[in-house]
Amino acid sequence: MQKKYETAILFDPELPEERRKEFIAKLAGVIASYQGEILKQDDWGNRKLAYQIGKKVNAYYTFLLYTGSHGVVEEVERNIKIFDGIMRHLTSRIDVEVKRKAAAPAPAAGEAPPASEGQPQAGETPPAAPAG
Numbered sequence: 001m002q003k004k005y006e007t008a009i010l011f012d013p014e015l016p017e018e019r020r021k022e023f024i025a026k027l028a029g030v031i032a033s034y035q036g037e038i039l040k041q042d043d044w045g046n047r048k049l050a051y052q053i054g055k056k057v058n059a060y061y062t063f064l065l066y067t068g069s070h071g072v073v074e075e076v077e078r079n080i081k082i083f084d085g086i087m088r089h090l091t092s093r094i095d096v097e098v099k100r101k102a103a104a105p106a107p108a109a110g111e112a113p114p115a116s117e118g119q120p121q122a123g124e125t126p127p128a129a130p131a132g
Contacts, residue, residue, distance in 0.1 A: 003094075004039070009080065010061060024041065034071060041065075043062050044063070046058050046060050054087065073091050
């Protein structure tokens with residue numbers, strides 16, 4: 001079972017688009033060499049940073065969601081560290097699948113529907129309103 005990872009990369013905003021694309025293609029090759037694949041690439045474009053990094057106030061944000069066997073993250077990050085156009089990066093392992101909430105089961109005949117959060121159950125007294 002291969003694990004899923006997400007790497008956020010903040011490229012220098014002055015880096016030409018062709019160099020960014022070449023580097024992402026290189027990372028795709030590295031990931032493929034570890035029996036993985038890029039599941040999704042999300043380019044956010046130039047965004048304002050929360051704080052300056054090396055006298056820069058903007059960065060080009062790219063997020064990669066990928067799979068791979070043992071060692072893929074170390075090799076991806078090694079390549080990121082030796083590429084001079086990257087200001088910051090962060091890799092996270094994706095453990096959980098996002099699933100929609102299941103609808104609550106309908107109450108059986110004769111049962112009261114479940115109370116919403118914050119509403120009193122049958123037989124309880126409602127909380128007093130705050131004095132103000």
